[in-house]
Structures are given as structure tokens and as C-alpha cells.
Amino acid sequence: MACIELDKLSFHYPEEEQAAIRSLSLTVDKGDFIVIGGPSGCGKTTLLKLLKKELTPVGRMMGQIRMSDMGVGFVFQDPENQIVMDNVLSELVFGMENEQLGTGEMRQRVAEMVHFFGMEDLLDQDTRHLSGGQKQLMNVASVLLQKPDLLLLDEPTSQLDPVQAKALIQFVHRLNEEFGMTIIMVEHRLEELYPIADRVILMEKGSVAYEGTARTVVSTVWKNQDNTFLPFLPAIAKLYYTFADLSYDTRVPLSVKEAQRWLSDLSIGMVEHKREVSSGQALPLLEMNHVSFKYEKRAPMILKDISLEVRKGDFLTVVGGNASGKTTLLKIIASILKPYSGKVRLNGKQVSKKSSCRMGYLPQNPLLCFMCETLQEEILELAVRYDIPLPEERMRSIATRLGIESILEKHIHDCSGGEQQKAALATLLFIEPDLLLIDEPTKGMDAVSKDQFSVMLDDLHQDGMTILMVTHDIEFAARHASRCAWLFDGRITADGTVREVLDHHYFYTTTINRVSQNADVPTVLTVEEAYKTWNLHVPS
Numbered sequence: 001m002a003c004i005e006l007d008k009l010s011f012h013y014p015e016e017e018q019a020a021i022r023s024l025s026l027t028v029d030k031g032d033f034i035v036i037g038g039p040s041g042c043g044k045t046t047l048l049k050l051l052k053k054e055l056t057p058v059g060r061m062m063g064q065i066r067m068s069d070m071g072v073g074f075v076f077q078d079p080e081n082q083i084v085m086d087n088v089l090s091e092l093v094f095g096m097e098n099e100q101l102g103t104g105e106m107r108q109r110v111a112e113m114v115h116f117f118g119m120e121d122l123l124d125q126d127t128r129h130l131s132g133g134q135k136q137l138m139n140v141a142s143v144l145l146q147k148p149d150l151l152l153l154d155e156p157t158s159q160l161d162p163v164q165a166k167a168l169i170q171f172v173h174r175l176n177e178e179f180g181m182t183i184i185m186v187e188h189r190l191e192e193l194y195p196i197a198d199r200v201i202l203m204e205k206g207s208v209a210y211e212g213t214a215r216t217v218v219s220t221v222w223k224n225q226d227n228t229f230l231p232f233l234p235a236i237a238k239l240y241y242t243f244a245d246l247s248y249d250t251r252v253p254l255s256v257k258e259a260q261r262w263l264s265d266l267s268i269g270m271v272e273h274k275r276e277v278s279s280g281q282a283l284p285l286l287e288m289n290h291v292s293f294k295y296e297k298r299a300p301m302i303l304k305d306i307s308l309e310v311r312k313g314d315f316l317t318v319v320g321g322n323a324s325g326k327t328t329l330l331k332i333i334a335s336i337l338k339p340y341s342g343k344v345r346l347n348g349k350q351v352s353k354k355s356s357c358r359m360g361y362l363p364q365n366p367l368l369c370f371m372c373e374t375l376q377e378e379i380l381e382l383a384v385r386y387d388i389p390l391p392e393e394r395m396r397s398i399a400t401r402l403g404i405e406s407i408l409e410k411h412i413h414d415c416s417g418g419e420q421q422k423a424a425l426a427t428l429l430f431i432e433p434d435l436l437l438i439d440e441p442t443k444g445m446d447a448v449s450k451d452q453f454s455v456m457l458d459d460l461h462q463d464g465m466t467i468l469m470v471t472h473d474i475e476f477a478a479r480h481a482s483r484c485a486w487l488f489d490g491r492i493t494a495d496g497t498v499r500e501v502l503d504h505h506y507f508y509t510t511t512i513n514r515v516s517q518n519a520d521v522p523t524v525l526t527v528e529e530a531y532k533t534w535n536l537h538v539p540s
Contacts, residue, residue, distance in 0.1 A: 003070065003150070003182060004028035004051065009063035010206075011046060013414075016059075020046040022206035023063070030068075033176045033183045035193045037232050038203035039446045040416045044186040045077060047203075048152045051184070070182075073148030077155045077186075077444065079135035080365065088130070088138055089123045095146045106145075113141045116171070129295070132159040132364050132440070133322030133472075140168065144175075151175070153185040158443045159364075161321045161472045162507045166192060188446050191475070191511055194218065194234045195255040202229050218252055231447035235475065235511045238527050243534075256514050263519040282311035285435060285466050286333065291342030293328055302328050304490040306342070310435075315457075315467045317477040317498075319508060320487035326470040327364065329487065330437050333468070334361040346435070360433030364440050366424035367412065375399075375423045376408040379430050386431055398426045403452055421445060422453070429460075436460070438469040442476050454480050478502055478510045478525040499525060 004027070011021040020043045028034060036044050049055040050065060052074045076082045085091040092113070096106045114120055117137050122130065130138065136159040143151070153172070157165035173196045175181040187193055194200065194214040202210040202217060210217045210229065218237045221229045236259045237252050243266075253259040286309070293303040302325045310316055318326050331337040333344060335351050344351040346359075362369065372378040376395065383391030399405045402422045407415050412423060421444050428436065442450050458480060461467055471477055477484060477498060484501040486494040486508070494501045502509045503523055512530060516523045524530045 001030050002027050003030045003068045005064075005066040007064040007066070009050070009065060010061070011043075011050060011057075012060045013057065014059055019206050020059075021050070024207055026201075026208065026211075028182065028184065030182055031176070031180045033173070033196065033198045034185070034201060035190065035197040035199070036184065036186045036201045036203060037188065037190050037446070038209070039228065039448050040419055040444075042203040043206040044203055045154050045416070046206075048074065048154055048184065048186060051150075051152060070149035071146065072150045072152065073143040073146060075136075075140050075143050075151075075153045075156050077158065078365075079132065079139050079159060082139045082142075083127050083135065086126055086128070088119070088125050088127055091127055091138060092123075092142050092145060095142055099146065109145050109147075113145055117141050131323040131327065133161060133164060136160060137164065137168070137322075148181070150182045150184070153183070153187075155187055155444065156185065157187065157189055159322075159440075159472075162474055164322060165189065165472070166507060169193065169196070188444070188450075189473075190232060190447075191234050191236075194237075195258075202232060204228060214254055215252055218254070219249060222252075228448065231451050235527055236515060239512060239515070239530060242527055242531055256511065259515045260519045263515070263521060282313050284309050285312045285314075285347065286310035286468070287343075287345045287348075288333070289343045289345070291332060291339045291344060293325075293332060293337065293340045301340070302490055303332070303339075306490075306492060308485065308492060308495070310466060310468055312466055313461075313464055314483055315461045315481045316469070316483040316485060317481040318468070318470045318485045318487055319472070319474065319477060319501075324487045325490045326487055327439055330361065330439050330468070330470055334359055334437055336361070358431060358433045359435045359437060360428030360431060361437045362421075362424055362428055362439060362441060364443065366420040369424040369427050370412050373411050374409050375404070375412065375426060378412075378427055382427060382430055388430070391430075394430060395426075398429050401456055402426055403449070416444075422449065425453075434466065436465055436467045438467065438471075440471055440473075441469060442471065442473045450476065474502065474508060475510050475526075478513075479528070 006024055006026040009021055009024045010019050012019050038044055046057065049057055052072050055074060083091060085094055092110055093106050096109065114123065119137065119141065122134060127135065136156065140156055157168060160168060169192050172183060176183050197214055199211065200214045200217045201208055210220060218233055221233060222241050234254060236254060239259065240252050240262065253262050288306050288308040291303055291306040292301050294301045318329065320326050328337065332339055370378050372381055379395045380391055399408055402425065404419060404422050404426065407419050407423060412420060415423060421441065441453065445453060454476065457467065481498050484498045485492050486501055502525060503513060504517060510525045512527060513523060513525050522533050524533055
């Protein structure tokens, strides 16, 4: 039975020539689990907001939205936009208090939800002191406490580490399977969602480009060799088509188990392939010696006796769970925070805001990089501050490289999350830093933008730029980094090549590595590595 019907729905934001939603027709049945993907700015978030009347944006709407009477919960892309209270417990009960639920009912719901998300230690904390992932989990929990009939999620895993992301997806799936909750989820990290979605919708320029079961959509995109949506296909499907050499096959595996069964039927050899090795030849650019840090005098240590060396030309990724200290680590390097003990040196000199090495720091919230209203104004202001000649020519070159020419004069708050991220990066590249510090750069980026971003980072790395990146995106780290460090409980527990750190794990590894671990093939991290390493004899 249909609970949502969209009939030729269109929506224009004020003063925008192009429609955010264009003549979109869609039916959602009660109990559906629908996943929506597509490039940044294609209308995904706008569509979700139109389904939650309290969030309907200002603009001109045409067509019809018909919805049955039901409670609608909405989880925002940016957790900062959803938090209204200073205390975690107060935030959790805020929605239930507005519904005037009894104290006993609220206690029972909170107890159950807090136990599931493991938030017992956070209840008395100030929401400002939570990590990005903790804020997102709190927001999800607060929405679910209201027991909505329809749950709208706008990139709910973007702030979460691999373990928490998988747990959240499994929990949402259980809500759908065991309680019949209707789910519409917008996501860029689609890998885990293809196997469990009832329907997949890929959007482009406000319209539906592909719609159907996951296998139908994947097979059709591959058959069409649609460059816009090939990056949105799961790694397992790309692995299958790389070796199966099929233009269209709806038997394409989507899960690790299905991929391992497919590989078990193949005859597999191995091609000689030189593995990457650690290199200690380059000179150290950054040295952290026994660094510890805590935010308050009586608070526990966030970083505990950290020693880390970043060499010139490194592309080092730091992975680890939410609240493990990754962002704090970057802030200390960037001299935003001062270590409680230990030393940080750049080019042999103690780090300070006046260090001779020019650093660029991209925080998780890209809006913190902006003092002006538009990217163009911000860059011109930087040109004056750093005495950079020919700023407009340089600005256009960087904007073209990042594919954001269209937002140069757009108010930064009107840009999508991915656009804001790339705009903030543009301000850093404009000053040509020697050391680029990036905190979750792919958060909010669609698959196409991520590919473009990776090419740009690879080019910068090849040109000699040293990059230190904190990320939850294990797939991205495996494909592009040269080194990886694992931060756990405030300490570096592993440091080496990407393969040395990420191989043979359950969660902190890639999907392709999980496929290869128990499939009688040489373990690999990426499809590209499998192509170079495996010699598969595929039965005709």
C-alpha cells in the first residue's frame, strides 16, 4: 500500500534558474527500504526535506505530494544543525517532551536506546564536547526515540567510523525488517546498502536517472557504461565485472558471501606483483615526541604519549574510532591546541602559528574556513592577507580543478555539504601549503566528487606535497595513501604501509579485502590490486 506518492514534483529555490527537483514521480509503499544516491547538488536532500513539512525549504513547488498520516523522523546530514540542547540527556528527551510523553515512558525508551548505542558514558556530557560521530549517533537516537513511522536519513553514516557505520546500517535494517518502519536513506557510502535495500534510486539534476532493485540498477549502469554513475557501483560488483567480462548480468554479487561463492567456482593463479614496502629515506617534516593532551585539568587524557613522524612527501592517513583523538591530533599539529606534554616540531623547529612551514588545515566542518559569505570573497581576502599575486586567475584554476566554478559567487551556506568541503579545500590550496592537514575530507562527498578529489590529491602528492589525512573512509585510504597509522584509545597502535595496517581485519579494512580473506585467493585491498595480482581463469 502506497504511503507516499509524488506526482510530477518540481521545486525551485528562490533566484535559482535550475530546478532542484524536476518533474519527479515516485511511489513509496509502507515498509519500503529505499536508498537514494547521486552527485552532490542533484536534489537528494531537497527531496527529503519536501517529505518533512516542517523542513520544507523556501521556494516554488509544482506537482503534488500525497502522504498518509504518519510520524516522520529526519536525521540531518550535518549533526550541528539538529542539536538544540547543551546536555546529551536533555537532547535525547527533547522530542519526547514536546510530544508530552510520561516520565516513565521516556525513561524506558531512553534506557533501551542508550544501551543499544553504548551511550551510557555520554549522558551527562556537554553536546559541544562530543566528536562528530558521537553527535550523529545522538541525533539518530533522539529521532528514533520518537518512534516515527517514516524515517528519513540524510547521510547518517558520514560522521561515523567503520564499526559504528555498519552497526547503524544493521540497526536501521532491523527497524525495517522487524518493525516495518518505512526507510528512505540518502547516502554516498552505498557499499553496505546495496545488499539490503528494496529499491535503489540514483538521481541526476533533480530527476530519477535509475530506479529498481539493486542488481537491476547495478547491471544497467554497467551495461550503459554511464560515467556519471559507475563510481556509485559497489566494489564487489566492479570486481565481478572486471573478471567476468560481462556487459549485463543481474546475477552480479553484492555481498561478501555472494562474492566468495562466485570466486570459489574459479580457477585462480597468482601474478608476480611487487608489494609496497615502508620507506624511511625521506627527511622528517613533522615530528611528534611523546605528546599527551587533555581538554581539562581533571579530565582523562585524550592523547597518550604519541610519537609520530611524517616524512616529506608522505601521504599518511590516520584511522580509528570516533572519539579516539584523531581530530585532536590534527589540531595540535596545526597549533590550534597546545600539548599537555611532549613536543611537536616542523622542519626541526617547535611548532607554532609562526612556523616557517606553511600549513593548511581543513576541519571536519568546512564552514569554519570561511569568514566571508562566498568562496570568491574568501579567496580574494586571502590574497590580500598573504600578498598573493594574480588571485583571480589562480582562483579560477583551482575552482576548475575541483569542479566548483558554479559556486564561486554562491553563498557558502547555500552550497551542498560536498560543495562546502571542496570550497574549503580551495581556500587552502590557494595559499600553497607545504603540509596539508585534512580531517575527514570525503565526508559528504558523492562518489564522482570523491574520484575527482582523489585525482587532485594524487597530483598534489606526486608534486611533492606532504599530506596528513584523518579519515573513516577506509576504501579511500587503501586506494590513495602511502602510509597508514591506527589511533586507538589515544595511542598509535599501528604505523606502516597501508597493506601492513589494513590487511586481514573485520571492519577496518576494505570490502575487497574481506572478500579475499576467505576465498582461497591472495588477499588484496582494492579492485585495482586484484586485477594486477590475480590470474583468474573464468569458466565460459
